[in-house]
Amino acid sequence: MTNQQTWIGKSVHRVDAPAKLKGEPVYMTDRPLENPCFGRVLRSRYPHARILRIDTAKASALPGVICVLTHKDVPGLNGFGIVIPDQPVLCFDKVRMMGDALALVAAETPEIAAAALDLIEVDYEPLPIVDDALAAIMPGSPLVHETGNIHLRTVIRRGEVAQAFAEAAVVVDHVYFTPRQAHMFLETEGGVGQLMPNGELHIWCPAQAAFRDRLQVARLLGWDPERIREYSSPSGGAFGGKDELTVQHYLALLALHTGGRPVKIHLSREESTVAGIKRHPFMVQMRTAAAADGTFLAQEAFVVADTGAYASLGGPVLNLAIEHIGGVYRFPSLNVEGYCVYTNNGISGAFRGFGVPQVLVALESNIDEIARRLGRDPLDLRRQNLIQRGDLSAIGNPMTTGVGNQAVLEALENSPTWKERTAKKAAVTDPWKRRGVGIGLCMQGLGLGKGIPDYGAAVIELLPGGKFKVGISIQEIGTGNQTAYAQFAAEALGCDVADVEVIQGDTGYSADAGTVTATRSVFTGGKAIQITAEKMVALLRSTGAESYAAAYAVARERGLETKVRGSFAWPEADEEIPGAFGLPHHIYGYGAQAALVEVDTLTGEVQVLEVASVVDTGKSINPMGVEGQSEGGVAQGVGLALMEDTVVREGRFLNANMSNYIIPTAGDVPKVETFIVEVHEEKGPSGAKGMGEVPIVPTMPAIFGAIYDAVGVQMFRAPATPERVYMAMMGDPSATEDTPALRARIAEGRRAGLAAQLHQTEGEGYAQPKGPEDEEA
Amino acid sequence: MKVTVAVNGTYYTREVEPRLLLSDFLRHELGLTGTHVGCEHGVCGACTVLVDGQAVRSCLTFAVQMDGAAVTTVEGLTPAEGELHPLQEAFREAHGLQCGFCTAGFLMTLVPYLAEHPNPSEAEIREALSGNICRCTGYQNIVKAVQLAAAKGGGR
Ligand code: FES
Ligand code: FES
Numbered sequence: 040m041t042n043q044q045t046w047i048g049k050s051v052h053r054v055d056a057p058a059k060l061k062g063e064p065v066y067m068t069d070r071p072l073e074n075p076c077f078g079r080v081l082r083s084r085y086p087h088a089r090i091l092r093i094d095t096a097k098a099s100a101l102p103g104v105i106c107v108l109t110h111k112d113v114p115g116l117n118g119f120g121i122v123i124p125d126q127p128v129l130c131f132d133k134v135r136m137m138g139d140a141l142a143l144v145a146a147e148t149p150e151i152a153a154a155a156l157d158l159i160e161v162d163y164e165p166l167p168i169v170d171d172a173l174a175a176i177m178p179g180s181p182l183v184h185e186t187g188n189i190h191l192r193t194v195i196r197r198g199e200v201a202q203a204f205a206e207a208a209v210v211v212d213h214v215y216f217t218p219r220q221a222h223m224f225l226e227t228e229g230g231v232g233q234l235m236p237n238g239e240l241h242i243w244c245p246a247q248a249a250f251r252d253r254l255q256v257a258r259l260l261g262w263d264p265e266r267i268r269e270y271s272s273p274s275g276g277a278f279g280g281k282d283e284l285t286v287q288h289y290l291a292l293l294a295l296h297t298g299g300r301p302v303k304i305h306l307s308r309e310e311s312t313v314a315g316i317k318r319h320p321f322m323v324q325m326r327t328a329a330a331a332d333g334t335f336l337a338q339e340a341f342v343v344a345d346t347g348a349y350a351s352l353g354g355p356v357l358n359l360a361i362e363h364i365g366g367v368y369r370f371p372s373l374n375v376e377g378y379c380v381y382t383n384n385g386i387s388g389a390f391r392g393f394g395v396p397q398v399l400v401a402l403e404s405n406i407d408e409i410a411r412r413l414g415r416d417p418l419d420l421r422r423q424n425l426i427q428r429g430d431l432s433a434i435g436n437p438m439t440t441g442v443g444n445q446a447v448l449e450a451l452e453n454s455p456t457w458k459e460r461t462a463k464k465a466a467v468t469d470p471w472k473r474r475g476v477g478i479g480l481c482m483q484g485l486g487l488g489k490g491i492p493d494y495g496a497a498v499i500e501l502l503p504g505g506k507f508k509v510g511i512s513i514q515e516i517g518t519g520n521q522t523a524y525a526q527f528a529a530e531a532l533g534c535d536v537a538d539v540e541v542i543q544g545d546t547g548y549s550a551d552a553g554t555v556t557a558t559r560s561v562f563t564g565g566k567a568i569q570i571t572a573e574k575m576v577a578l579l580r581s582t583g584a585e586s587y588a589a590a591y592a593v594a595r596e597r598g599l600e601t602k603v604r605g606s607f608a609w610p611e612a613d614e615e616i617p618g619a620f621g622l623p624h625h626i627y628g629y630g631a632q633a634a635l636v637e638v639d640t641l642t643g644e645v646q647v648l649e650v651a652s653v654v655d656t657g658k659s660i661n662p663m664g665v666e667g668q669s670e671g672g673v674a675q676g677v678g679l680a681l682m683e684d685t686v687v688r689e690g691r692f693l694n695a696n697m698s699n700y701i702i703p704t705a706g707d708v709p710k711v712e713t714f715i716v717e718v719h720e721e722k723g724p725s726g727a728k729g730m731g732e733v734p735i736v737p738t739m740p741a742i743f744g745a746i747y748d749a750v751g752v753q754m755f756r757a758p759a760t761p762e763r764v765y766m767a768m769m770g771d772p773s774a775t776e777d778t779p780a781l782r783a784r785i786a787e788g789r790r791a792g793l794a795a796q797l798h799q800t801e802g803e804g805y806a807q808p809k810g811p812e813d814e815e816a
Numbered sequence: 817m818k819v820t821v822a823v824n825g826t827y828y829t830r831e832v833e834p835r836l837l838l839s840d841f842l843r844h845e846l847g848l849t850g851t852h853v854g855c856e857h858g859v860c861g862a863c864t865v866l867v868d869g870q871a872v873r874s875c876l877t878f879a880v881q882m883d884g885a886a887v888t889t890v891e892g893l894t895p896a897e898g899e900l901h902p903l904q905e906a907f908r909e910a911h912g913l914q915c916g917f918c919t920a921g922f923l924m925t926l927v928p929y930l931a932e933h934p935n936p937s938e939a940e941i942r943e944a945l946s947g948n949i950c951r952c953t954g955y956q957n958i959v960k961a962v963q964l965a966a967a968k969g970g971g972r
Contacts, residue, residue: 053908053911060908060919061894061900062850064850069850070849071849224917225951226854275852275916276915276951307856516915517915517916664911666957667952667953668914669954670953670957671953673954674951696855697857704945705942705955705959706943
């Protein structure tokens with residue numbers, strides 16, 4: 040009935056472009072509202088303090104205030120969190136970070152709500168803080184949670200590590216630090232909550248996990264989830280930062296007290312930065328061994344991730360980082376000790392790349408040094424050690440699905456940035472500037488991983504005239520999956536993309552297809568749509584009609600259901616990696632980049648001139664969309680490598696606004712040339728895998744390698760700001776953080792970490808201690 | 817204070833607080849939510865609108881300053897029902913948007929720019945864009961969209 044591949048693989052224009060371009064109110068924070076009221080959140084004044092008293096009397100008495108809520112107004116579980124609910128909805132005994140929420144206000148105007156916040160009296164008893172993740176592991180550190188500061192410890196040992204290091208010709212051992220990158224999506228967290236006349240609670244909020252959000256809200260309300268409906272698509276950017284609840288819980292609580300009026304919250308940029316999720320800062324001490332012929336022998340790492348005050352996805356972030364500690368290379372032996380620890384530094388969680396960029400910069404930088412010490416070409420040395428299909432990865436996972444390594448490396452080798460590097464480097468104009476080229480290779484586990492329920496589901500509804508509505512809970516956060524879904528549906532149904540309307544992120548319309556994370560949305564949605572479309576094709580056949588338009592008429596006449604549903608479970612690895620929850624993954628995306636940079640030796644300023652970005656997508660569903668993701672990923676990678684860090688000192692945020700948290704502009708982002716490699720994935724929809732996270736991963740190591748190539752210094756701390764690069768070039772001792780003192784602390788941290796008695800925080804049994812003796816009106 | 821302002825060709829007279837920002841006036845008072853607020857501090861350009869033909873950051877402008885002015889927002893860019901302005905069309909063709917939250921600000925920055933610079937070089941385009949922040953696209957396709965619009969006649 041259909042021509043093969045009419046839509047799949049075509050650069051179809053974004054289906055959501057016209058409405059967004061015209062400024063139509065498609066975003067949840069733009070919805071027109073009838074008789075709205077306005078919500079605000081009271082945030083902590085201390086990064087760590089006991090709460091002695093919360094008095095809301097004055098605030099409640101302010102004219103125009105509709106309600107003031109505290110922990111006493113949380114009817115169900117006063118806790119949330121994707122993996123364990125260790126974050127209070129509204130704090131009761133103590134605050135653990137600056138963004139912690141203590142009270143909620145709804146008022147007639149935003150101004151009154153703000154004034155009411157000022158009238159809420161809170162007495163605190165400040166507590167000692169821990170603002171350094173390594174220090175948090177040590178005995179005697181202030182405790183963020185009673186259960187201890189180690190949220191997760193993951194240790195993987197494989198092969199004869201000691202022997203490998205003893206026999207190695209080269210051993211490279213360095214300590215790397217990566218920053219607390221902020222997502223800085225343009226649309227800050229916000230939305231609307233409303234209790235509907237039918238008794239349902241509706242929440243409009245840009246998000247990444249509609250059904251899980253609904254479950255979390257149901258738990259804190261003590262409600263049946265079926266009574267809650269979340270609309271969560273599209274979002275004005277997310278990148279992982281809207282994976283956790285953002286304001287849904289506040290909207291839900293307030294909406295119970297506003298008499299059916301819609302209540303709106305929209306965070307300011309500063310509140311978004313202070314209270315919202317960040318990329319986990321990592322410290323990675325990595326020791327890599329190679330034989331004289333260049334064969335990698337062993338990899339050893341001590342990894343500490345700062346998850347801030349609450350877990351959110353800190354555990355899975357650590358484990359994904361550990362899974363990728365050996366990158367795309369064979370390592371016959373491995374010894375990795377990883378810690379995800381609590382501090383009073385805000386909160387970290389999901390961010391594109393999910394821990395992998397943080398360890399990859401260490402690995403690829405170590406490999407560059409091995410190449411130099413062996414007198415080898417860096418690309419050639421990498422090629423020698425690439426994982427092939429059928430090999431074990433560094434953590435011991437048999438790589439049985441499509442491995443894109445080889446093809447990716449070849450594309451990189453043929454890219455002008457790499458191939459013409461000598462000429463490009465020589466083309467420098469100012470004598471005080473130096474150019475260099477560096478490379479980075481990566482893979483990225485797709486989907487949620489071993490043992491974590493991972494599935495997809497979709498609905499397709501036949502409409503009059505033979506048009507279709509496709510429902511999938513996975514949201515459009517900017518990546519273009521709405522267009523990809525329309526392409527999958529049009530292909531499978533044999534219709535035009537224009538005949539498909541894709542409804543996303545609405546728990547009331549389609550079944551749970553999980554989250555828009557882990558580069559899983561094309562695979563999940565594509566597969567779910569293809570399976571569901573088969574049922575629609577069966578429906579067409581059962582009517583005996585020639586066309587869908589006619590089939591609709593027949594179906595109505597016979598009273599047939601015109602909405603069909605389909606679902607599937609993600610393929611997963613056969614064997615789990617012992618002691619590493621969620622590991623391994625089964626399907627991986629691959630990527631590589633070469634960066635050309637120019638370093639100003641007078642100022643230390645690094646300008647990235649061009650990046651060649653190779654991505655193995657499996658089948659590329661929409662090449663123009665892939666290029667866009669590649670370009671955007673590189674831009675965020677440039678920010679991560681050179682500019683971005685949310686500076687938190689003693690638990691307080693120093694650059695929470697866009698005026699002092701600087702992200703790359705059109706002047707900072709290089710020209711990106713994208714090379715798509717299609718290593719067919721048999722298990723994927725039409726051979727597709729996914730690629731959204733991949734392009735941010737190799738950028739930082741490629742830039743660091745290029746800086747070395749240009750001026751002969753290795754950067755160990757990102758971002759490589761002009762000051763840091765300059766100090767390193769000058770050989771200033773302050774540029775060397777890898778001192779005997781640090782090594783001593785690392786040794787102490789390793790001992791303390793292994794010796795620590797870990798208390799498993801029980802998700803279900805998370806107890807809510809009684810609140811202090813609050814005085815309330 | 818009383819303010820009379822023409823927005824997208826319609827006159828509005830409103831009693832407003834002197835402190836009310838133009839961005840809030842447009843979004844909340846007039847319901848023109850196509851103008852977005854990304855930073856509230858004049859950094860990101862998402863809130864850019866035209867005031868008497870010039871690109872202005874509405875988060876840094878008070879509504880009362882607009883008395884007697886003509887304001888154009890993204891909603892006023894679209895010619896007729898269903899159609900797109902040539903610049904919007906170029907953004908669509910060149911995939912110049914992803915989440916789309918920054919897009920209105922880019923469009924409103926570029927409309928007067930292209931009127932004055934009908935044939936900008938790539939470097940000039942990047943310069944012109946450097947006051948607007950996009951977190952999704954890496955700007956490359958925005959640059960392409962501008963080139964496309966310029967090639968088709970300055971995006972007017
Ligand atoms: S919101 Fe006005 S410049 Fe960012
Ligand atoms: S498209 Fe998302 S910020 Fe520009």
